[in-house]
């Protein structure tokens with residue numbers, strides 16, 4: 001028979017709308033869908049196809065691909081054709097950043113369009129965001145796509161950020177998500193999910209709980225951004241997922257891990273493992289994570305990564321900083337200029353990669369740019385200074 005504490009739990013689930021994404025339906029009590037994202041260069045169809053297959057074999061329900069250019073969009077079309085010819089169509093989702101107008105080029109090949117409200121401001125500044133969202137919803141409708149309103153702590157809409165006190169990062173995120181939901185509802189587009197991501201699991205828990213209180217009907221995509229390398233990255237994500245999913249919050253998940261391209265399936269394995277543990281009542285994160293120690297956050301990398309050395313750099317940072325484990329210092333390591341400059345602002349020290357050098361930051365201050373083989377000693381000197389200043393007070 002089943003062991004005590006190992007029986008399947010009937011998890012509570014918020015009464016969310018059903019949102020169909022290709023062959024899976026998210027929300028409305030359906031099994032929690034597990035997602036991942038490719039990190040290969042999107043125009044490299046062979047590599048991206050191989051990665052999608054690897055993720056499908058691991059059990060990915062939805063696979064996201066980054067598209068920033070016409071060339072990426074061409075790659076996506078070829079990828080979609082190749083998957084169909086192979087008899088293994090995937091539920092592809094596309095991640096639109098500043099260039100939201102690529103939606104019309106990519107929508108025929110995907111099941112979901114993701115946009116970030118904080119990025120709609122960069123392009124065509126004179127145009128109100130409502131017009132852009134209306135355009136996106138129209139494209140989604142025309143091509144049978146769902147949408148995700150993906151709000152990220154590091155790239156929140158500046159107009160929203162200004163309205164709240166400094167230090168209150170969650171209210172602007174929440175308000176931005178709620179505004180977009182209300183607007184999509186008002187134009188009659190209901191086939192969307194929302195995500196509210198942060199690199200701090202406690203913030204993810206709080207902002208998602210607040211959102212679910214206001215809009216229990218909107219399916220949530222859960223994730224901790226830049227969770228970093230395993231095992232810490234999995235532990236941070238687990239903390240947030242356990243707290244939320246056991247309260248009925250969350251309809252689809254992604255575990256973001258900094259792993260090399262041939263190990264991307266670990267994101268799916270980790271997601272499935274966490275869900276399985278929650279279902280069986282094996283909740284264990286609370287004791288496993290020391291939030292008072294060194295915290296390395298790093299992006300999972302994606303096709304935007306600017307130098308392939310990024311994943312090795314993140315691993316080298318983790319190894320080099322091992323001596324500082326007991327100090328409450330946050331170091332962010334990011335793969336590119338899209339999210340690198342913003343997402344490192346809240347860290348004590350930040351690195352973000354450019355093709356031939358690494359930018360070093362201390363909080364919001366840019367300290368300099370260094371070649372890949374010179375960055376570690378520079379980082380160590382800054383880390384020692386941060387530790388000294390923290391222990392002095």
Ligand code: SF4
Nearest residue numbers: 299302305335336339
């Ligand atoms: Fe991709 Fe850049 Fe984000 Fe890393 S920081 S996941 S490389 S967009």
